[in-house]
Every structure is written in structure tokens, then in C-alpha cells.
Amino acid sequence: MGLIFGSCRKEDSITTDASAKLSFSTDTLFFDTVFSQFGQSVPVSVTKQLWVINKNSQGVKTNISIKGTANGSVKLNIDGRPTTSISGKEIRGNDSIVIFVQLYSNPGNDFIVVDQILFETNGNNQDVEIVGFGRDAHYHDAETWDSTVTSITWTNDKPHVIYNSILVEKGQTLTIQPGTKIYSHINSTLYIRGSLSVNGTPANPVVFSGDRLDLEYADIPGQWNGIRILPGSTGKIEGAILRNGFVGIEVDSAPVISTNPNLIVNQCIIHNMKAAGIVGYSASILAVNNLITDCGQFSFYGALGGNYQLYYNTLSNTNSSSGRQNAQLLLDNTPYDDGKGTVLKFELNYVLINNIIYGNIEEELLFNNDPNGNQASTVRDIRNNLLRTKLTQLNTNNNILNLDPQFENLDQYKYTLKAESPAKGKALPVTTVTVDLNGNSRNATNPTMGAIE
Numbered sequence: 001m002g003l004i005f006g007s008c009r010k011e012d013s014i015t016t017d018a019s020a021k022l023s024f025s026t027d028t029l030f031f032d033t034v035f036s037q038f039g040q041s042v043p044v045s046v047t048k049q050l051w052v053i054n055k056n057s058q059g060v061k062t063n064i065s066i067k068g069t070a071n072g073s074v075k076l077n078i079d080g081r082p083t084t085s086i087s088g089k090e091i092r093g094n095d096s097i098v099i100f101v102q103l104y105s106n107p108g109n110d111f112i113v114v115d116q117i118l119f120e121t122n123g124n125n126q127d128v129e130i131v132g133f134g135r136d137a138h139y140h141d142a143e144t145w146d147s148t149v150t151s152i153t154w155t156n157d158k159p160h161v162i163y164n165s166i167l168v169e170k171g172q173t174l175t176i177q178p179g180t181k182i183y184s185h186i187n188s189t190l191y192i193r194g195s196l197s198v199n200g201t202p203a204n205p206v207v208f209s210g211d212r213l214d215l216e217y218a219d220i221p222g223q224w225n226g227i228r229i230l231p232g233s234t235g236k237i238e239g240a241i242l243r244n245g246f247v248g249i250e251v252d253s254a255p256v257i258s259t260n261p262n263l264i265v266n267q268c269i270i271h272n273m274k275a276a277g278i279v280g281y282s283a284s285i286l287a288v289n290n291l292i293t294d295c296g297q298f299s300f301y302g303a304l305g306g307n308y309q310l311y312y313n314t315l316s317n318t319n320s321s322s323g324r325q326n327a328q329l330l331l332d333n334t335p336y337d338d339g340k341g342t343v344l345k346f347e348l349n350y351v352l353i354n355n356i357i358y359g360n361i362e363e364e365l366l367f368n369n370d371p372n373g374n375q376a377s378t379v380r381d382i383r384n385n386l387l388r389t390k391l392t393q394l395n396t397n398n399n400i401l402n403l404d405p406q407f408e409n410l411d412q413y414k415y416t417l418k419a420e421s422p423a424k425g426k427a428l429p430v431t432t433v434t435v436d437l438n439g440n441s442r443n444a445t446n447p448t449m450g451a452i453e
Helices: none
Strands: 028-035 048-054 060-066 074-078 081-083 085-091 095-103 111-121 124-135 138-143 151-154 160-168 173-176 181-184 189-192 195-199 206-210 226-229 234-238 240-243 247-252 263-266 269-271 276-288 291-293 298-311 314-317 329-332 348-353 356-359 365-368 380-383 407-409 414-417
Touching: 028 048, 048 060, 060 074, 074 111, 085 095, 095 111, 095 124, 181 189, 189 195, 226 234, 234 247, 247 263, 291 298, 298 314, 329 348
Parallel strands: 028 124, 138 160, 151 173, 160 181, 160 189, 173 195, 181 206, 189 226, 195 234, 206 240, 226 247, 234 263, 240 269, 247 276, 263 276, 269 291, 276 298, 291 314, 298 329, 298 348, 314 356, 329 365, 348 380
Antiparallel strands: 048 095, 060 085, 060 111, 074 081, 074 095, 111 124, 407 414
């Protein structure tokens, strides 16, 4: 008969020596600005990790608690269990544990959270600071408006946060004031079945982004879905910044193309979209003085035909992390077959004047004139653009092919042009466009290509 004897490893023995202190991965956990509507029912922050390290050769037991000065706004998760305190937590010698920390908030007010996680070990008192900021906002949760409401205005007095999407119905107009900040939760969309009027300015833009403001989310695309202009609807978006969504603006006009623009987008910055900056389906889009950068696949995509007028835009994509293989600009008249006997086909019209379309692949333009699409007479004018392309037939009408536009500093997101840029002074004067993206005057006789004069 064999006997099995248990024995303690040296590192499993517990010391009560007062010199046995803990170390931490940081002395302060900092939470960027979060929104405060839903109070203590759900976390409003990302989850931070705090590593608690025992550098001693023997184990220790520590009591962990929240000091509580933030009135319940800080929650811990230790060993997979939510808690506010735990006694006698053992940390083996030369080992560590991780504590997950989330920030909750009290709704209705701007607030500052200042609290501490306390550790009492062998008579030693240690702490890690918790610092966070919260903001009150206007909240729109799966919101629609009664049919008697025809005019909706979003003011800039505090941020607007969209949860579970919103819908502006037919006959209604949503007007957004300059300087308004709009933050959308994951998978949320701003749907327009009526009309949208965004009235930002270069000095006081309207901002659309995801609702995670922590630094970890600053450059993560796909945090919200985007703005969708539904069939029969119209939009005017001026002086706006859209970032970190899936598709910045999507315009769905099929089965009817309007001779007037379904969407006017002017003096806007669209950055870091997971799929595309602007997408139109048999739409009529007028785009002037816009900077569209680093989108996952397309900067501008016009599908199912349509009318697309682009003046003085800069489309730039040098982001290799998305594995992009598509041209930034794709205009296509391929018909759509719904599989039920309905085939939609529309002619493709486009005007491209004074744009910079440049990126890190050899072909940044694709024009697909499908023989099965509508072959009616079209307007196709491409002149005074700086283009990266293998389409040698575009080497006419004062287009400049395959010369680096000489942006000032792409790493610092500076798309002004250096003095030696080949796009300087090479644009065609357009009488209706007298200023650039930043509101600065265009040269009346020898303007510069792209969004920034």
C-alpha cells in the first residue's frame, strides 16, 4: 500500500513579515471621458487591468477594497467575480494577480471620479489611484419622432449620444448646429428618411464618432455604422468630421436618380472608416472640399450608376493595415438583379475636377462601364486632377499622373501641400468654389488641386 504525503512548496508558504510589500503595474488608472446616462446598471468605461505583483519569495495575503470616495462609481472584478472588497486574497511568491476595473457613473451631471483601490498587507497600507471624467449628454435610444414633428434641432449645449440607432422619418428635417458633438454606440446608425442638415463650419465643426473616448479607441475603425440617407431622402452635410465608423455616409437612391443632389457634402473630413468614406447607390452626390483618408477599402464608391460630381477633394489612403486591394475611387454602372426578376440599371455620370486621388497602391481609380448596364448618353469629365493610376488615357485635360502630391506630413495627419507640390496652382478655377476645406480663400486664377489651398 502506497502512501502519498502532501507538502507545501516554499513559494506557497505565507509570510507575515512587514517588509513584504506589493508592487503594481501602475500607480494610477486613468479613464478618459465617458458618458453618464445609464448610471450604475452598466459600465460606461472600457475595462482597465491592474496587475498586483508579489516580488517576495513567499506568498502573502492581502485585503483589497475600494476606498469609496466616488460613491460606488468604481467596480472591481477579482477571480472572475464582481466585488468591492475581498479579504485574505493570497498571492503566491514571485507571482501576480490581475484586477479588472470598470467605471460606472451617476446620470445627469458632468462628474469627476477620484477614488482609490486599497491594499492592506502585513500591516502595510498601499493604494492605486482611480481617476476618471464623465459627461452628461442628450441621449437618443432607438429614437423616432411623432409624425406631427417636422423640425428637429440638435443643439451644441452638450454632446448627443446615439444608442440602437435613430430614424428621421419622411417629412421631418434634422438640423444640427455648428459645434455639436455626436457619439454613437457600437452598431448604431443615423438613418434619414426625410432630410438632414448638418451646419458645421471649419472653425466650429460638427463631429461624428464612436462613444468610446478612451485613448485605446482613438484609431479603431468600425465603432459605429455611419449616416445612411435612405431612398427619396436628402442630406446636406457641411463642416463635419466623421471618424472611426463603418461607412461614413451611405446614400441609397435606387430606384430613382434625382437630377438634384441627394447629398451635398462640403468641407468635411472623413477618416478611418472600416469599409468606405462615401458610398452612393444610383445616387446623385455633390462633393466639394472634402478630405477622405485611410478608409479600409474605398474613399468614394458609386455603385449601380448615378451622378457624381467631385470638386477639390483630397482622397488619400496610405494605411496598409487593412490589406486594401481596391482602388480608392470606384464608379460602377453594373446592374442589380434581386433574384426575383427585377433588374435595376442606371447610367453612370461623373465629373472629377481639381481632385487629388493618391495612395499606396498602383491603381487608385476604377471606372466600370458594364456592357449590361444602362448605356445612355453620359457626362464624363475628368480634368485638372492629380491621380495615381495606370489609366494612361487620363493623361490629358491637365491631369497629372503618378506624381507624389507632397503632403506636409502624413504621420501627423497634415494634408497641406509642400511648396514644391505638383498640385500647387494647377487647378481649374471654379467660380462657385471660392474657399477651401479650412475656409481659406482660393487663388482666383491659379488655385491648388485638392481640399486644401
